[in-house]
Amino acid sequence: xxxxxxxxxxxxxxxxxxxxxxxxxxxxxxxxxxxxxxxxxxxxxxxxxxxxxxxxxxxxxxxxxxxxxxxxxxxxxxxxxxxxxxxxxxxxxxxxxxxxxxxxxxxxxxxxxxxxxxxxxxxxxxxxxxxxxxxxxxxxxxxxxxxxxxxxxxxxxxxxxxxxxxxxxxxxxxxxxxxxxxxxxxxxxxxxxxxxxxxxxxxxxxxxxxxxxxxxxxxxxxxxxxxxxxxxxxxxxxxxxxxxxxxxxxxxxxxxxxxxxxxxxxxxxxxxxxxxxxxxxxxxxxxxxxxxxxxxxxxxxxxxxxxxxxxxxxxxxxxxxxxxxxxxxxxxxxxxxxxxxxxxxxxxxxxxxxxxxxxxxxxxxxxxxxxxxxxx
Ligand code: FAD
Ligand code: GLY
Numbered sequence: 001x002x003x004x005x006x007x008x009x010x011x012x013x014x015x016x017x018x019x020x021x022x023x024x025x026x027x028x029x030x031x032x033x034x035x036x037x038x039x040x041x042x043x044x045x046x047x048x049x050x051x052x053x054x055x056x057x058x059x060x061x062x063x064x065x066x067x068x069x070x071x072x073x074x075x076x077x078x079x080x081x082x083x084x085x086x087x088x089x090x091x092x093x094x095x096x097x098x099x100x101x102x103x104x105x106x107x108x109x110x111x112x113x114x115x116x117x118x119x120x121x122x123x124x125x126x127x128x129x130x131x132x133x134x135x136x137x138x139x140x141x142x143x144x145x146x147x148x149x150x151x152x153x154x155x156x157x158x159x160x161x162x163x164x165x166x167x168x169x170x171x172x173x174x175x176x177x178x179x180x181x182x183x184x185x186x187x188x189x190x191x192x193x194x195x196x197x198x199x200x201x202x203x204x205x206x207x208x209x210x211x212x213x214x215x216x217x218x219x220x221x222x223x224x225x226x227x228x229x230x231x232x233x234x235x236x237x238x239x240x241x242x243x244x245x246x247x248x249x250x251x252x253x254x255x256x257x258x259x260x261x262x263x264x265x266x267x268x269x270x271x272x273x274x275x276x277x278x279x280x281x282x283x284x285x286x287x288x289x290x291x292x293x294x295x296x297x298x299x300x301x302x303x304x305x306x307x308x309x310x311x312x313x314x315x316x317x318x319x320x321x322x323x324x325x326x327x328x329x330x331x332x333x334x335x336x337x338x339x340x341x342x343x344x345x346x347x348x349x350x351x352x353x354x355x356x357x358x359x360x361x362x363x364x365x366x367x368x369x370x371x372x373x374x375x376x
Contacts, residue, residue, distance in 0.1 A: 001199060004171075004199070005027060005029065005202065006202045006351065007030050007189065007202070008032070008204045008206055009205050010031075010206040010330075011174065012041060013042040013045075013161065014206040014329050014332065014336060015204070016031065020165040020344060021348035022165075023169055025348055029165070030173060032177075034207075035175065037162045037174060038162070040305055041208055041336060043154060045336065046151070046253045046263045047157070047337055048094070048151045049149060049151055049338045050338060051068070053094055054334055054338075058117050060358070060362075064342055067342050068339050071341040072089055072152065075341055076152070082164040082168075083160050087152045088256045093147035094149035094244040095144070095146075095243050095245055095246065096143060097136065097248075098141040099139070099289065099290075100248065101141065104141050104142055107123070107143070121144055121146055123142065123143075123145075124143045129143040132145070132243070135293050136245065137290060137291065157337060161344075173195070178207075181214070184199075188201060189203045202325040202326070203326050204329065205320075205329070209306045209308040209330075211330040218320060220364065222316055223311050224308060225310075226269065226270060226309065227309040227334075228270040228304055228307075229263065229265055229304060229305055229307055230263075230264060230265040230280075231263035232262050233260065234294055236258075236293070236294060236296065240254075240291060240294065250262055250287055251263055252287060260287075262287045265279045270306075272304075273303075279304075284299075308332060309333050310331035315329070315331040316330055319364075327347055327351065
């Protein structure tokens with residue numbers, strides 16, 4: 001039997017970020033990971049910090065994304081200093097490209113609300129897009145330049161957070177699955193894993209799309225669905241562009257090692273992490289439509305991951321009941337890399353009773369609300 005002050009279930013970016021933010025405040029948590037650290041969605045991600053490109057309206061989720069994005073420069077420096085791992089924060093920005101007339105209209109609307117919201121969003125005419133990124137398809141209709149939508153290496157971010165947490169005293173237990181959880185009368189949690197039995201004061205559920213089945217063990221029915229994403233990497237013979245190019249059918253994210261990540265499909269409800277030939281064909285065609293010279297590049301890898309989806313696409317971040325020392329942080333859907341910084345910090349504050357950002361919009365739904373979602 002082992003004891004832990006805080007036991008975190010799942011070692012993706014969310015679990016590792018929470019372990020790191022707790023560790024830098026002196027709390028040495030235990031992270032129990034079924035496979036290897038960062039081996040699922042968190043390594044499948046393209047690493048965009050797309051607070052503007054991914055959000056369609058102002059509101060609490062956009063605010064959380066903007067807050068999280070702003071934390072990355074300091075996080076990069078701290079992780080580099082603590083671990084020597086560079087998360088490859090690329091601050092060249094992102095160009096959301098219009099290929100058709102209806103894209104132009106949508107992007108001008110996005111520019112209007114984001115500018116009114118205090119964000120930088122510059123409309124570029126076709127010739128300005130081509131001056132900025134000459135390898136774009138010559139028939140581009142214009143683009144929205146978002147200079148603060150940066151990107152990182154998602155696998156390196158997760159590994160760096162895990163390494164920093166470990167150096168500060170966190171215990172990372174890999175190859176171990178949580179099987180059963182019970183609350184004892186004294187309020188502690190008894191957690192059975194495939195290796196050991198743990199007694200913990202707090203538990204934190206960060207098991208990605210698999211969190212639903214863990215929350216069920218505590219009597220919480222939080223609807224979730226996998227949103228499968230397939231991606232591939234290309235290696236051009238010479239660098240073609242330096243900014244993330246986000247088109248109507250795919251995005252292209254240039255990485256420090258010379259690869260370009262082409263992503264990503266979206267399939268609701270698929271639980272497998274395999275790549276189909278059809279997805280590869282579709283991604284390649286979409287990439288060539290955006291940057292024709294990619295046809296000459298090498299195809300180096302393809303992969304898939306499961307985005308943790310919720311009914312309203314808001315994450316669940318908060319305590320499971322006021323009396324329980326149980327917290328959930330999952331359902332970050334397309335933005336888990338972006339939101340890992342603010343979520344890690346917010347959950348650490350919650351556990352320590354420190355002032356935390358407003359999380360009401362992400363509170364795990366009450367049973368009544370869940371029923372409303374399911375009824376339609
Ligand atoms: P995961 O990374 O899935 O981690 C959960 C972990 O829990 C897993 O390692 C799993 O093994 C473990 N686990 C499950 N059950 C148990 C158990 N019973 N016991 C122990 N461990 C358990 N986000 C962005 O911000 N920017 C992007 O550019 C971006 N691109 C993406 C591209 C693709 C193709 C995909 C698929 C996702 C992308 N995302 C992106 C989304 C992002 O990857 C996810 O939101 C994020 O990684 C979720 O992290 P997580 O830690 O919650 O889940
Ligand atoms: N945020 C990009 C994706 O989820 O594909």
